[in-house]
Amino acid sequence: MWGWAGKILKVDLGHGKISMEPLSKPFARAFLGGRGFNAKFLYEAKAWRVSSPYSPENFVVISPGGLVGASPSASRTIISSPRSPANSLFGSESIGSHWGSELKWAGYDMVILYGKASKPVYLQIEDGDVKIRDASHLKGKKVREVAEILREEVGDSKAKVLAVGPAGENLVASASLVSGFRRSTGGCGIGSVLGSKNLKAIIVRGSVGVKVAKPDELERAWEEAYHKLLESPLSKLWSAYGPTWLVKAFKENGSLPTYNWQQLPLTTPERIHFLLEKYWLKSVACTGCALHCDRYYLVWEEPFKGLRGAGIDYDFLSLFTSNMGDLKPREILYINSLLSELGLDAAQTANWISVMMHWWQDGLICEEDTDGLRFEWGNFEAVAETLRRIAYREGFGNLLAEGIFRFAEKLAERKGLPAEKLKRYIIHSRGLPILWEVRHEKGAALACFTSTFNPPSLNTELWLQCKTPEDFIGLPREVAEEFLKLKLQLPGRYEGKAAAAVFLEDCCAVYDALGVCRNHTAWAGQPLGLEELAKEFSAAMGIECGWMELKKAGERICNVERILLAKYGFDRMNDYPPPRLLEEKTPRGALLEKAKYDAMLEEYYERRGWGKNGIPAEGKLRELGLNELAEDLKGGR
Amino acid sequence: MGGEVLFIDFEACTGCRICEMVCSLHHEGVVNPAKSRIRVVGWEEEGVYVPLSCQQCDEPFCEKVCPVKATYRDEKTRAMLVNHDLCIGCRSCIMACPFEGPALDPEAKKILKCDLCGGEPRCVAFCPTSALKYLQPTSAMLEKKNSAFLRRIRMLRVKLTKPLLVKG
Incomplete structure (x- = not known):
């Protein structure tokens, strides 16, 4: 093979x-x-x-x-x-x-x-x-x-x-x-x-290696993709600044979550690179990666003298630095090392802690519930101690370790409050954290809450400046032309967003299936699109394959996952944002409107070939060659 | 020109191993770092990665110890090559080399040695941070001094400390 x-x-x-x-x-x-x-x-x-x-x-x-x-x-x-x-x-x-x-x-x-x-x-x-x-x-x-x-x-x-x-x-x-x-x-x-x-x-x-069908052709495909990638302006940002550039850029366009999605002003994100830069020792990379966005750091000042580590990524920086208020750079690095030592996921754990801080702000929890820890915004001691207590399941950490939903239920019971009141603070997509603000970017919201894989989302703002099909980096020409016609690069529009969501979700499924880092791809405004991948795929696997075929495979994967969701009892009802995003406006005045979101969802299902309840129709499954799933679906879920 | 050398600046290496991947693909037609002529050794905890390859020495030990004189110098690139028809697979060159230059192919049991790709090293073409360069020896010397100087500046900035284990 x-x-x-x-x-x-x-x-x-x-x-x-x-x-x-x-x-x-x-x-x-x-x-x-x-x-x-x-x-x-x-x-x-x-x-x-x-x-x-x-x-x-x-x-x-x-x-x-x-x-x-x-x-x-x-x-x-x-x-x-x-x-x-x-x-x-x-x-x-x-x-x-x-x-x-x-x-x-x-x-x-x-x-x-x-x-x-x-x-x-x-x-x-x-x-x-x-x-x-x-x-x-x-x-x-x-x-x-x-x-x-x-x-x-x-x-x-x-x-x-x-x-x-x-x-x-x-x-x-x-x-x-x-x-x-x-x-x-x-x-x-x-x-x-x-x-x-x-x-x-x-x-x-491993020393067996991977045998490829056409080594010469593959080497040429690598070289082409590699040069395209290195010449892209975003690659230069990734290489020079690592994920900090994204934090800054997102802060500027209002996509960065702050203070548990209250979007209050905060100055750290703009300066994050300069705050952390002095601790960077060098860039480190995953296998084969030309972007080397990760940083190896060493802290040489007290109280964390000698602290070292790596693995700084956007998920960690956004949810730990801004969504929790102001943390000092050294503290951020300490938390990062602590997370990787204890084996805790950054995004999910950060989401829990920022919800706790929000409850504290609104007076819903007090020191009694948190073993004396004060959950003020940006309180480093509370964050570090909470992480430790969660990992070793000590004190209130024992309950929090089961998840924020369960914690909210128990807390509501103890306080005699309705659980819904506490759960309202949690921003999530099917129980998983989301990584950036979606209220002003309707397409991102749609992709975020309909996607069958985590972390979902798309950013049509990437294309804000696009005037011709060539400006859409990494997209096949036909697709770029359609996108241009739909004017979907305008963030505030609901119309046409379904088309981008469908296409990019399929693309993301291909990237995830092939193992390609999304930061290299059209999804993140980078030049590695389906066409380039199809070339590498054909040369490596020896299967002649165009980008349409790859996209079809992506669609197939999304449909299988959607059927899986249906088997777990999920349908259209679970494709909506949490209530806060539908009711609370951001300071810039952005809000998701339920009726318009509904229409967008409707269009999304239609483009997907799914029924009104969000479950793939039999015809679609057969078209994708998923006959056994189609048969299975006939018998009801 | 000719006479260039493979210059390795390990300070710039990110440990991505793309050089290993392209080397094995180019020479062996498989992607397999175990068959690469250049190897990246790394200490992830220290953030240090060092690509090791043949230095094409002026007085090569591999040539001196080879019992069947299978090792010879290429006139064009000045690279030390192995004549596989003569090679008996005794691995003496691997033992004698101070730089981990030659390696053994685990499958075919033959010696793998950098041949500078006939004067256009693929690893250099693919190195994203220019940790690998193909330079005249004089420029390589300058580069080396430059990087040593930068290292000293960094050492002054960062007083190296004992690793501190995260308290948990």
């Missing part, structure tokens, strides 16, 4: 059994990899029948993207589970770093973990040699220490470790998986699913 590694690894942790299966080519071709493989696998395994996140029947699927290990732009791995602790839905997270490519080079397209080990174990993968080994000595250890011990134990300093921290072991609903210094993002809490299975870490080393 070209391009794909061609093997699926199945690990039954309960019985200590390891088996390998060949990857079926039609399956690979239809679903590409990563997110596509996971979605289809969850469907075939009847994921919705799994009762609870921590039951042994719950499983975890880890798939590196289709082009991971075969293209420099691709380094992402998607990790999914049928019941995620954060929202009890199927959940998917994404991790960059070097782990996924090493797994692909070890010869696996998918790793499926099920059952529950009787004692703590870790998984060692070295090409065809897979072992389940005892991890009793790693119990309770923080992530970096685990990585160090494991590398020494297997005697390989280049091996890559994916581990869960104390938060995962203690079944925290926002526990993440950490590779090196980087957390996985998604906020579904899959770290604690692994924790419940007693799996502490997976250490991988």
Whole structure:
């Protein structure tokens, strides 16, 4: 098999059994990899029948993207589970770093973990040699220490470790998986699913590599994409400033959430780069990435002298620096290190804490409820202590670790308040955090609340200055012409946004399935579009394929995920924003209007070929070659 | 011109391993860092990544220890190459090299050694931060001095400290 590694690894942790299966080519071709493989696998395994996140029947699927290990732009791995602790839905997270490519080079397209080990174990993968080994000595250890011990134990300093921290072991609903210094993002809490299975870490080393169909053609495709990418002005910003430029840009156009989405003025985001710059030691990158947006930092001042780490990303910066008020730069870096040591997801945990701060502001909680911690905006001590208490489930952290919704319910019960009053403060999309303001950008709102994958959203403001089809960077000409006709680049318009949402969601499904970092792609205003990827895909896999075919695969993935959502009992009712976004105006006067949002949603379903209830119609499924799903749907969900 | 050398500035290396990917693709037709002629060794906890490749030494140890004289110098690029017809796979060159230049192909059991791609190194063409450059030795010396100087400035700015483990 070209391009794909061609093997699926199945690990039954309960019985200590390891088996390998060949990857079926039609399956690979239809679903590409990563997110596509996971979605289809969850469907075939009847994921919705799994009762609870921590039951042994719950499983975890880890798939590196289709082009991971075969293209420099691709380094992402998607990790999914049928019941995620954060929202009890199927959940998917994404991790960059070097782990996924090493797994692909070890010869696996998918790793499926099920059952529950009787004692703590870790998984060692070295090409065809897979072992389940005892991890009793790693119990309770923080992530970096685990990585160090494991590398020494297997005697390989280049091996890559994916581990869960104390938060995962203690079944925290926002526990993440950490590779090196980087957390996985998604906020579904899959770290604690692994924790419940007693799996502490997976250490991988690969030397099999990826065989490609047409090496010369692939090298030319790489070179073309690589030069386009490096010449793009946004790439220069990513390389020079890392994610801080995005924080600044979003602050300027009003997309950055501040003070738990109250959008009150705040000055830190504009200066964030200069505040943090003095601690940057150098840029670091995921496998093959030319943008190197991550930074390795070292703090040399008290009280955090000697603090070091990496893994600063937009999710972390936006939700921890501005949504929680003013934190000092050193404190931000300390929190980042703490999160990756404890194995907590930045976005989800930040969302919880900023809601707590908002409650505090409105006098809904007091020191009694928080063990004496004062949740004033930007109170670093409270944030750091809360993170620790969540991870070790101490005091009020024990309840908060089950998620902010559950905390709100219990709190309401104790205070004799209606739970809805407290829950209103939580801004989320199906229980997962959203990362930027969507009230002024109607298309972003639509994509955010209809998308079947996290983190969703699109930004049509990217195209504000576009006057001709060529100005739409990375989009195929036909699509750009249609977008121009619809005038959808104007942020305040509701009309035409459905077209952009449909197209970009399909594109994102392709990027996630191929493992391409979204910061390289048309989704983020970068030149790597479907056309460039189709070239790389054709050369690597040896399957002649145009951008239309890739887009179709993306649509297929979105539809499978949508059917999955329907199986979990979700439909149109769950495609609306939380009430605050429909009722509270931003200081700039932006608001989502329910009636207009409804019309936009209607158009979205129509363009998708879905019914009025938001469930894919039989005809659409057959058109995408999903006949078995169409048959299944006939029998009702 | 000719006579250029592969200049490695490890301070600029981000550890992205694109050089390993393109090297193996170009020479072996697979994407597999284990078959790359250039290797990035990294200490993630320290944020240090060092690409290691053949230095094409003027007095190469690999040539001296080779029992069958399979190692020879290319006239055009001045790169040390291996004649695979003569090579007996004794791995003496790997042991003798102080720079981790030659490596062993895990599958074909043959010696992998940088050949400077005939004068147009692919790793240099793909290095996003110019940590790899292909320069005349004199310019390379200047670059090296430059980077040493920058390093010293940084050392003055950042007094290196003992790592502090996050208290939790």
